[in-house]
Amino acid sequence: MPADERVTRSSFSDRIQPISVPRVMPFLPRRIWSEGDWGRIQLGYCSRGMDEKWDVFAEGGVVFLHRSWTGNGVFAATFAPADGGGWQIAEAVVERDPERYRSNDDEYDCLMLELVLSAIVLGEPAKDLRESLVELTRKRSGNAHVPAGAVQHSALGLRSGS
Numbered sequence: 001m002p003a004d005e006r007v008t009r010s011s012f013s014d015r016i017q018p019i020s021v022p023r024v025m026p027f028l029p030r031r032i033w034s035e036g037d038w039g040r041i042q043l044g045y046c047s048r049g050m051d052e053k054w055d056v057f058a059e060g061g062v063v064f065l066h067r068s069w070t071g072n073g074v075f076a077a078t079f080a081p082a083d084g085g086g087w088q089i090a091e092a093v094v095e096r097d098p099e100r101y102r103s104n105d106d107e108y109d110c111l112m113l114e115l116v117l118s119a120i121v122l123g124e125p126a127k128d129l130r131e132s133l134v135e136l137t138r139k140r141s142g143n144a145h146v147p148a149g150a151v152q153h154s155a156l157g158l159r160s161g162s
Helices: 035-043 106-121 127-141 148-155
Strands: 022-024 054-059 062-067 073-081 087-095
Touching (some): 106 127, 127 148
Antiparallel strands (some): 022 087, 054 062, 073 087
16 A cells, blocks of 8 residues: 555454553653644554554544554544644543553553654654663563563564655
């Protein structure tokens, strides 16, 4: 699927599963996305290979983030215009069924939501977010030696060239 072609729910046939146990996220990314970013986010992202972990599509102002292999919904983020211009996440829910999504860490979820939108959908390097993911994972696991590449690949996967 070309990078400028809109991804929709129907792009995934019957693979997409809604969030089964939604929980309102108490922490949201503070980023203000530009009009251009918002336009790109609305196009979505369709995984293109086995190493890609996320599928993303938008319906109106809600952006849905699903795991690519299972089709399980993980996040649903509602965007709204930000004061002063741009777009921000006004509210979001996260999956809390441990069979479908293992995290139960609000800080991690906030980081992952922003990281998937930034690194996967927008294709940004997102170096600071990636470093925060590694740091938080090492801290939570108690293992300061978990390789950064393993942490990032496990949670985020790769993004194919557009």
